[in-house]
Amino acid sequence: MIVKKISIVVTAFFSMSMFAQDVAKTEVEIKPVVKISYLDSVKNTFKRDEMATRVDSLWMNELVSLDIYDDLTKDIQTINTDVTVDEELPTELLKQRLQAMNEKSPFDIEYNQGLENIIKSFLKNRKKSFSRLMALSEYYFPIFEDAFARQNVPLEIKYLAVVESALNPKAVSKMGATGLWQFMYGTGKQYALKIDSYVDERSDPLKATAAASEYMSKMFNIFGDWELVLASYNSGPGNVTKAIRRSGGKTKYWDIRNHLPKETQGYVPAFLATMYLFEYHKEHGINPQRAVVKNFETDTVQIKNQMSFKQIADLLDMPQSQIQLLNPSYKLNVVPFYQNEAHYLRLPKDKIATFVSNEDKIYDYVAYQSQNKTMSAQLALKVTPKAKAKLDKIIEPTDTDVKWYKVQKGDNLGTIAAKYNVTIPELKKWNNLKSNAVALGRNLKLKTDYDPVTKSFKELKSTIAVEKKSEEAIASADDKDKNNVHPQEYVVAAGDNLGSIAKKFGTTIAELKELNSLTSNNIGLGKTLVVAKAVPEIIEENVTTAIASNSSIDSFKKKATSTKNLGEDYYVKKGDSLYSISKKYPGVTISDIKKWNNIKDGDIKPGMKLKING
Structure with missing residues (x-):
């Protein structure tokens, strides 16, 4: 009887164990309800238009890459046309090709040993650079040709932008010349290019090209020779006039070349060498990278309220680097709104369609964010003097506000700046860099709380931020380093989606997609994602409550679970x-x-x- 009772007990025990396992299994399989942010809820109501192609992210990085500009500028300034370069290109064949170019061009293109040396130097050292430049040219050259055709300027002058800026609208010389056509401040103002704290139209491809076209046309009326027009563009008409006088009144570039400034002596040959490489790239095995989005696949919309590139990127699910490419004249990554002045945003056509179809919702979201900032600022006034003292200490630009980034293969200052929403000059200043070159494996300093719009360190305005920052400052340095120095990664688990992961780490779907170069919302099980810095759930869940009630730090903490x-x-x-x-x-x-x-x-x-x- 005792054995029978024991058997019953054992059986019951195992039955309960199996039941518990079934329950546990059932509980594991239940997927939690994922709360989405206000941003994602707005985007879920958007009407979509998928007719345009996506932008190749690798090509987009060329916008913010200044390495080609640095290399070409150095070549033009230091190249010695008298040094023979060992590169396979028969002189007779080169003469034939230059003659063919001369016959269909208003430029006086004739063979000389100096031009051959520059062409061979580019072929030997810059093949890869020209492959990338040809991809960019598919976007910019149609803009140039349209502007030049209106002023009867030779279309070949489009190659001058390659020499001037390596087709980078953000290029800035040591003397301060800016944009695709490298206008100085005074020249830009002379040709009615707007330059203020928010906007620099020297970096606007359309307006700067129109100004360059007008300049070329005026200089041709003075000199009557397109080579001399190019020389005057580089060194100024005064230097060209002096060179003409010193040569005894000769009016051809090659006759006065030795009387021009040293940089200008290599300037026109570099232009002609660039034209040759673009015309005969196939014969030299230069395979252009293809630009997925070209100029005619974009459109503009007039902005009715100030908004940042970050807001636009989040709302339209597109990388900020793409917005920067299409809108390079906005200096602070912000589209401003002035009374009686129109400002336009250029986007791919599919994004324009989404923007126009959902304008009211987009402006409502921007207004919502502005209102929250205002309420947070009011709430910050309730911070106690003791907490305020801690906060002031924290937001000082000290080493505790520094994040370190290790340069990886394929990185350049432009891509790193775009990733962290800062500018190249800021990166150079923080790291004492004299040029745009950066070594593989180098650790770069980044200001984690730096605001590129205000050019200052962000103030933590809400009581929630005060509480979080004040206590983290006293917490162990190891924990802080762990959160700030190294990018955080997350392995996708069963039941995860971009929405739930974004919610968990206090970021957005758009930011996750940009950080991980995702072209869709699909993610594979076990994939490692780079995510934004984690936000404690207790703070995230009570943001709305704290702001709405204007509660103090203490009352807010008491609401925490x-x-x-x-x-x-x-x-x-x-x-x-x-x-x-x-x-x-x-x-x-x-x-x-x-x-x-x-x-x-x-x-x-x-x-x-x-x-x-x-």
Whole structure:
């Protein structure tokens, strides 16, 4: 009988175990309801138009890459036309090709040893650069040709932009010349190009090209020779006039070349060499990278309220680098709104369609963000002097605000600047860089709280931010380094999607897609994603409550959920910090724990018993 009872008990025990496993299994398979952000909820209502092609992200990176500009500028300034270059190109064949170019061009293209040396130098050292430049030319050359045709300027002058800026609208010379056509400030103003704190139209491809076309036309009326027009564009008409006088009144470029400034002596030959490489690239095995989006696949829309590139990128699910490519004249990555002045945003046609179809929702979202910033600023006034003192200490631009980025293969200052929403001059300033070249494996300094719009460190305006930053500053340095220095990664688990991951880490779907170069919302199980810095759920869930009620830090903390009770002892576990422990108890601060346990600094050890007084 006893054996029978034992058997029944054992059977019941195993039955309960199996039942528990089934329940656990069922619970694991239940997918939690994913809350989406206001941004994603707005985007979910958008009408879509998918008729245009996507932009090749690798090609987009060429916008913010200045390495070609640096290399070509250095070549033109230092190249010695008298040095023979060992490169396979028979002189007689070159003469025939130059003659063919001369017959269909208003330029006086004739063979000389100096031109041959430059062409061979480009072929030997710059083949890869020209392959990339030819991809960019598919976007910019139609703009140039249209403007030149209106002013009866030779279309071949489009190659001059390659020599001037390597087709980079953000290029800035050591003397301050800016844009595709490298206008100085005074010249830009002379040709009615707008330059202010927000806008620099020297970087606007359309307006700057129109100004360059007007300049070329005026100089031709003076000199009557297109080579001399190019020389005057580089060194100024005064230097060309002096060279003509010193040569005894000769009016051909090749006759006065030795009397021109040294840089100008290599300028026109570099232009002709560039024209040759573009015309005969196939014969030399230069395979152009293809530009997916060309100029005629874009359109503009007039902006009715100020908005940032970040807001546009988030709303339209597109990388900021693409917006920068199409709108290079906006200096601060912001489309401004002035009274009585029109500002336009250029986008791919499919994005224009989405923008126009959902304009009201887009402006509502921008207004919502502006309103939240205003409310947060008002809320910051309620911060206690003690908390304010901690905050002021935190937001000083010290080493605690620095993030480090290790340069990887394929990186350049432009791509890194675009990734972290800063500018190339800022990166150079922070790292004492004299040029745009950056070595593989070098650690670059980044200001984590730097605001590129205001050119200052961001103030933490809400009580939530004050609480979070103040306590993190006192927390262990190891925890802070772990969060700030290294990009955070997340392995996709069963049931995950971009929406749930974005919510978990306090970011957006658009940012996740840009960080991981995703072209769709599909993600594979087990894939490692780079995510934004994690935001504690307790803060994220109570943002709206704190702002709406204008609660102070203390009242906000009391609303936080907790799994611990006051008045009990707590034994420190591995990985604990005073900050993480204080979050387990409602209304408890780091200062409270230190006071109750006579802790002078933040050092605690695993196994240590802490008193948590009620």
